[in-house]
Amino acid sequence: MDGVAKDLTGRPVRWGVVATGGIAAKFTRDLAAEPDAEVVAVASRTEASAAAFAERHGVPAAYGDWAALAADPAVDAVYVATPHSAHHDAVRLFLEAGRPVLCEKPFTLDAAEAGSLVALARERGVFLMEAMWMYCNPAIRRMVELVRDGAIGEVRAVHADFGIDLPPDPSHRLLDPALGGGALLDLGVYPVSFAQLVLGEPEDVTAWARLRGGVDTHTGMLFGYPSGAMAALTCSLVADTARTAVVTGSTGRVEFHRGFFHPRGFTLHREGRAPEEFSEAGPADTLAYEAAEVARCLRAGERESPLVPLDGSLAVMRTLDAVRERIGLRYPGE
Structure with missing residues (x-):
């Protein structure tokens, strides 16, 4: 997999959500009102947490580990909503699996971690974007x-x-x-x-x-x-x-x-x-704009967003x- 969805014609972008906290819930709720996006899977570190989230928000699939979500062929893009300290490991896992990633801000704990993820995304040709929703407003x-x-x-x-x-x-x-x-x-x-x-x-x-x-x-x-x-x-x-x-x-x-x-x-x-x-x-108060920018990029075959450029996130x-x-x-x- 090269990280860019091959054919999204005539159907919504199918999202996998990583983590089950407040921002993950908001992302899932906001996308529920959008015809061009749907959350089809959620992953947490425990099956119980993922299952409870999936039941609350009507998400079809729930996984007790991130790798299982990375292997789900129904997922077009992954939204990482973990605490900052887990961003690096989560994003790296999904990039290595060839999955396009939208990662919550701040990108990582420091510039060195962020730089390693950007380098990996560019090396693998996989889409990566920081979830700076403000830039998409x-x-x-x-x-x-x-x-x-x-x-x-x-x-x-x-x-x-x-x-x-x-x-x-x-x-x-x-x-x-x-x-x-x-x-x-x-x-x-x-x-x-x-x-x-x-x-x-x-x-x-x-x-x-x-x-x-x-x-x-x-x-x-x-x-x-x-x-x-x-x-x-x-x-x-x-x-x-x-x-x-x-x-x-x-x-x-x-x-x-x-x-x-x-x-x-x-x-x-x-x-x-x-x-x-x-x-x-x-x-105004919606995360759907950032999801729409990811969808636009994937359909256009772009590995980076001009609205939320990776070099800007590194800066x-x-x-x-x-x-x-x-x-x-x-x-x-x-």
Whole structure:
């Protein structure tokens, strides 16, 4: 198998889902409303967990190990929704089996792991994409077009934040360093990816964080770029922030309100003009857009997505590595 579906004409893309947590459930629910996609199998580390998930969501096949799903001929593509710490091993298994993979963000724990997966996918000619749903959102795509067309002039600053007030439950995965917990990889990846979408990979990275129990709970980042632009970004597990984003240029700015990572629209401010409201049709809070991009790529015979390019995912991981170095955050085994 070369990793690209041979013939998807006249039928939906059939997905296998790896893991049974909240994001796997959301992906399955969101795809249930889409005529071009269906979840046909789920895999977990235990048969009981997979079977319970399959019963709740009406999934035909359930497997107690990942290899069994990799061998299922009914599966066209695999969605990896495990905790961050398991991404590398899961994705590698499916790539080696020739299965197209959509892997939840962050891609892996670090850039070295991400690089090894990208190298394997390219060597085997197998499709691979990070599940950065924000990049596939229609409003985000429209903003990128406007900025690239010069709607706000030269980009000079990006501000973005994503913070939640997490209950102090020591058993929560976000507080477990063994699972790659902390604010940065789970929440901070969004502001970082948003800034990169507009400004690219930063030249200079400064960061500060409050560390507790082996994870970062409150992190601030300041990035500098060769153009002279900057990005000021924050993420938190101890503060319910506004979760907004602003791109400021020499002649205007674009403002995203709460939930900038899955927006329905935005406001464009330009010098000498009244504010312009942009709104996209269709749902905003759905993972179906990323699944649709995978389907489009598979039908076109593309091994990488131009919307969520692998080189971009690697650049984000390098930036996250740089932030972790600045704040002194190390995961077990590093």
